[in-house]
Amino acid sequence: MNRRSLNGQSLSGIEASPLGVVASVVIGGLLVLSFVDHPGLFVDQAIGGLVYGMILVLIALGLSIILGLLGIVNFAHGALVMLGAYVTFEIMTQIGLSFWVALVIAPIIIGLVGIIIERGVLQFVYDEDPLVGLLATFGLSLMFTELVRAFWGGGPKGVPLPQALSASADLGVTTVARFRLFTVIVGALTVLAVYLFIKRTSFGLSIRAGVLDREMAEFLGINMPIRFMAMFFLGSFIAGLGGVLRGAEVGMDLGMGEHFIILAFVVVAVGGIGSLFGSVFAGLLIGEAQYLTPVVLRTLATVTGIQWLAVPGIDGLVPYLVMIVVLLVRPRGLFGQEGFLE
Incomplete structure (x- = not known):
């Protein structure tokens, strides 16, 4: 099986274009205008985007590690996020332990579940067509969902x-829940670690040596x-850590x-398959x-008087619009490696 390095790409790997420069200037101008028009709302949404982006980073980072190392499209990764949230619920409400204990124990339990998946199922499909691994993990995802339901x-x-995290912090133009700031800090420390x-x-x-040449490493x-x-x-x-943080903030289902x-x-x-830096950058961007x-x-609609510009529900489409634009310009993603998994 062909395994590639997990090394990310640098920012210099993305070639600037006149169209890209113009788009950056326009987007920057709109962001400044929005901040001037509604500073409190802008900062609140920016912090919300940072927190949500950090959750996406944690989830995508784990997925990228597994995909980059093993070439397995792990469709059960989302189920592991869900399990992390529900294990937190079990630890806190049924066993009666604190959130701080759950923050440590729940990800470890999910990590052990990951080992069971890897040893019990995925090690047998490493050299098979990637579709086999995808179907296997999709089946595992359905199984975990039904187990949680039961x-x-x-x-x-x-x-x-x-x-300690239930109060709000005053940022001047707005207030933000301390738990959101805590999520950002935990996410940043995890990425650094x-x-x-x-x-x-x-x-x-x-590990990196084995990814490049497993036979020689062994x-x-x-x-x-x-x-x-x-x-x-x-x-x-x-993935379990992301589930703990997201489940504690907004609940789980x-x-x-x-x-x-x-x-x-x-x-x-x-971000680009195989790039850890790409996953971090793309998660925060989205x-x-x-x-x-x-x-x-909304600001643009107010300034121009064109009210239809404030499209309701546009936030749910944004991740997919970003993906379409990026892949049209760079099919490998922003920091993807050429030929990865070929």
């Missing part, structure tokens, strides 16, 4: 926020199955896995675009 029911659930683990540790270097005594299993644990752990797996694939496609686009269009 164990926790089909209705929405929620957990109480810890007292993953980067340092893959790029700066001997374990990470051995000849040198590197146990690649153990390392791939560890990376699957890491990818699943991050059976549809959240399906919702986030679709958006995670959008993020990976926009999060901000989804939250700020309605504000910009």
Whole structure:
């Protein structure tokens, strides 16, 4: 099986074009105009986009790790996000432990579930057509959804926020929930930790060596199955962490896995398959675009008097519009590697 490096691409890998420069200037001008017109609303939406984008980063980061290492299109990744949220509900409401305990324990449990998936199913399809792995993980996703329905029911659930994070922080022009700021901090630290683990540790270097040439790495005594299993644990752990944070903020339901797996694939496609940096950049880009686009269009409609510009429900279409535009210009994504998985 052909495995490629997880190295991301630099910003210099994207060639600037006159059209791109003009588009950047126009978008920047609209953002400034929107801020001047409604500073409080703009900042509130920008923070909301940052928080949502960070959740997308966590989910897409785990997906990108698994896809980049193993070449497996893990359609069960969204179900792992959902499981992370529901395990948090179980730990807090049924067992009676605190959110802080759930924040640590729930991702570990999801990571172990990921190991079971990798050892029990996916190791047998590594050298098969990618469609086989996709169908296998799709079946696992359906199974997990029905297990959650049987164990926790089909209705929405929620957990109480810890007292330290339930208040709001005053930012001058607006206030923001402390839990949102906490989500951003946790997400940023997770991204930094993953980067340092893959790029700066001997374990990470051995994994990258095995990705480039597995036979040579195993000849040198590197146990690649153990390392791939560890990376699957890491990818699943991050998915579970995203589920904990999202579930604690807005609650959980059976549809959240399906919702986030679709958006995670959008993020990976926009950022470029095989690029961790691309997943981070694309997640934040889509999060901000989804939250700020309605504000910009509302401001533009007010300034021009063309009311139909404020399209209702446009935020739900934004991720897919961003993906279409990016893939039309760069079919590999913003930071994708040429020939990846070919």
